[in-house]
Amino acid sequence: MSTISREEVAHLARLARLEVTDDELDAFAGQLDVILESMKTLAEVNTDGVQPTSHAVPLVNVFREDQPQPSLSREAALSGGPDTFEDRFRVPRILDEEA
């Protein structure tokens, strides 16, 4: 029985903004299945009363003082932009946007 359907992979791809091809959908669905089966073994582990580990070495209250540091120059900031115009990053029209 497969854990993850082709449709589900397509939905995940949309969430992740990936325009996957039909071939990829098929391949991924099969491959993810194997991986997810392995992951399901975690369900058998007893973790009652266990605290989660989010960081290898737990640190608390790591803060920065509120003192300005130099920003990038505008040229440097825009240097990687595929398309810039009037010192801004230009993007195509956005759906669902009040113009």
Next chain:
Amino acid sequence: MTKLNDYDKAVETYEPVLGLETHIELDTNTKMFCGCSTVFGAEPNTQVCPVCLALPGALPVANRAAVEATIKIGLALNCHIAEWTRFARKNYFYPDMPKNFQTSQYEEPLCEEGYVDVVVEGREYRVEIERVHLEEDTGKTLHVGGATGRIHGATESLVDYNRAGIPLVEIVTKPVPGTGALAPEVARAYTAELRDIVRSLGVSDVRMEQGSLRCDVNLSLNLPGDGWGTRTETKNVNSLRSVERAVRYEVRRQSALLDAGERIFQETRHFQETTGETRAGRSKEEATDYRYFPEPDLAVMEPSRAWVEELRAGLPELPRKRRERLQASWSLGDKEMQSVVNADAVDLIESTVAAGATPSGAVKWWLGELSRRANENGDELGALQITPAQVAQLQGMVDDGRLNDKLARQVIDGVLAGEGDPADVAAKRGLEVVSDTGALEAAVEEAISANPAVADKIRGGTHAAAGVLIGAVMKATKGQADAGTVRQIILDKLS
């Protein structure tokens, strides 16, 4: 065309339930997770760095001042401050959000379970606060037509990331039932109170017009005795007046739908500043799945109780306390003070008194003539182009007898038109009261000889008849005479 019910009829049938989500930009020196400056109005993309541009490899470090400011807000809103709290990533794609996730908080907000009391029409409403959490703002997107573009007719957008990463505090209320017909006023009063509290803390300048305070208004309707209805969330509500209008509009719109037997969709709507309408978003695609998870690039926070108590001890006088103090020192009754608060005039009057006006004079101008003018233009009182110092000067001129009320109103015209301080306007427009007694005596003589019968009456002891002569003198001097002085001269001459 959207069908709307009459508001009063709608609230006779349905009970509104409010909910408010407010985002406030903090005015820290630097952004939430990097050292970039937050000064408003800089040239585009000049206050950005690898962190807030989300360049590959950059990492966040939390701004202590922003955490402190959030705790202060929480304390001022009577919240519990978490012993253990952390940031979480809220994942969704949007071009003004450089990382395509917002660093926010999810299940463990910094502050929880507080309340704000507001008074509307003499009744107190408690608005319960669900949570206060810390997150980061997005960049700004400028939508442009095809004029700049390579493709004719295509609309495109230009993004400036200066605002991206500015600390943002989100304050979420619990649902507020029981406001009945006053839902719009309660929503407004809550927002105003929140703004005043945050301003008093000195952690944000809370300028709605610059977008440093932004509201989302949730509203549902239900029939009495029924469970709560489906709510809509209206975004972009960016002035106190708009908060009121948005609630009112949704009550009218939703009630019309319910009357017609239709159902309300849980949806995001956008407030239209120009028309006062709310409008549905264009697409109703699949429900957003934000895939929250704990931010692995940031450490958890454990605000020590000592730190929290230190912040609590440093809290300034909060607006409610301050209003009570001012009400006493201005000798105002509850009703009068409530009018001051509703007109959003506490700060203005306090500054006017500080500039030398008497409390009653300051109240008179701000609640009277100036409120009337603001209403005429659909403006907030504070948006009028007159300063408390100018009002104090105006009142001083009246007290000195240099202006009467009628002249003072003309002086206000000049100040609002940008002609300068009241003294300048009075001088330029020639609006001073005529205090030259020689000139006034001549005018009185003239009035007496033109109205011999009236003069006789006064001589006979009917002093009330003096009004006729005073009117004549005022007319002759184009209103620039001081009525009291004129009366005295008349009585002196005729007794």
Next chain:
Amino acid sequence: MSRIIDKTAAELSADIREGRLTSVEVTTAFLDRIDAVDGTIKAFLHVDREGALATAREVDADIAAGKETFAFAGVPIAIKDVVVTKGLPTTAASKILEGWIPPYDATISERIKAARMPILGKTNMDEFAMGSSTEYSAFQKTLNPWDTGRIPGGSGGGSAAAVAAKMAPVAIGTDTGGSIRQPGAVTGTFGAKPTYGSNSRYGLIAFSSSLDTPGPVARNALDAAILHEIISGYDPRDSTSIDAPVPPVVRAARAGANGDLAGVKLGVVKEFAEGSDAAEPGVIAAYEAAVEQLVKLGAEIVEVSCPSFTYALPTYYLIAPSEASSNLARYDGVRYGLRTGDDGEHSLEEVMSLTREAGFGPEVKRRIILGTYALSAGYVDAFYGKAQLVRTLIKQDFEKAFEQVDAIISPTTPFIAFEFGERMDDPYQMYLADLYTIPTNLYGGPAVSVPVGLSEGMPVGLQVMGPVMGDDVAYRVAAAYESTQDALLADTAPEPEPEGK
């Protein structure tokens, strides 16, 4: 050995400081070696001859002027292309970043520049460090210098192959699930994954934030230790950076070279041994021979039980892709990198999707989808949340073990370098390469891989794992093992065949 490129970094450093060689001579020797053999090996994505020589000339001028220089000044280095280098192309071997020139430096890059090590260039890797063979690079396949039909390990196959083929004396790698140690093992080089948080991640292109650790790649323990100390230490720009002194790894590597391990207790993991059918017999044989050597040096072998290690692989494959799916969201064609489909017909949403589809390779997409799944509403508790709980158990296993032993040893990887294509279509088989390295990443402690011999003519690595901030123990044990050998394994590597064989 007379060639410059045969010397260790420590030897080269002494030669430069004491005037026997100039940095320009040394740097040129490695650049020439790259010219000679990288056409075959393909370890580098970008070579910066001019930049490297400029730094070398500065160091030489300072030495000539009698100015004091520090460890490894003038010794050239190669850097994995996942580390951001200002002014030098940085791609993480992905098309989505092709052509990107960073306007800033990673903390590690800053430290290498401050140490004045000439940067030879940027090395190949699996795209975004996702893989165990470097086959997932979007640009080229790096060959294993020991057998060019085989993979050089991954994700840091470029750095390992560059050092193995003597195109660089030392290199920088990054290790999320074994990406320094496993390439080290299969190329006969030394690799160290430091304690998480002891090396800054600022400027390291993120794969899995809670696991990524940069570290040194070298031919032996001492060179790795010296580089380790150069790049390590607290960085206020990384909130997960540990504000504590760097463990004394150089001292430990020198102490270990005395060959005395008396009183040192080494743990072998019962559950690894029980699952030994996962490891190839030749790998086990080489490993067991190495253990015998350690016992001869006085080490005591103690069996430790780490029952939760069995779940390390699935735990890792929930945590890493989940974090990656979010970390990689920023590659959307707006601020930098590739943009595809912006032809006026497509909306921004479509352009983002087309860009990411064109810019990411199959393994990256697979992991993004896997992570998106694991984080989505309804699954997050069962998957990501559960993985964080199991991670705690794995950590507790380590902590219990380190109450009994000073270090834990195992083979670095269950199999020798496999042939190209062998595991490409079966991701799960590929993931098994990291079976023994992954637990350490989940725990956060340090681990090194030291070459210990051959199986089927291919190198095998011994992994030495230490407690958190106990990096020095791992170096000491590894250096002690090296002292039992007549020559470094790396020095016995076959000469790469010239280009176009």
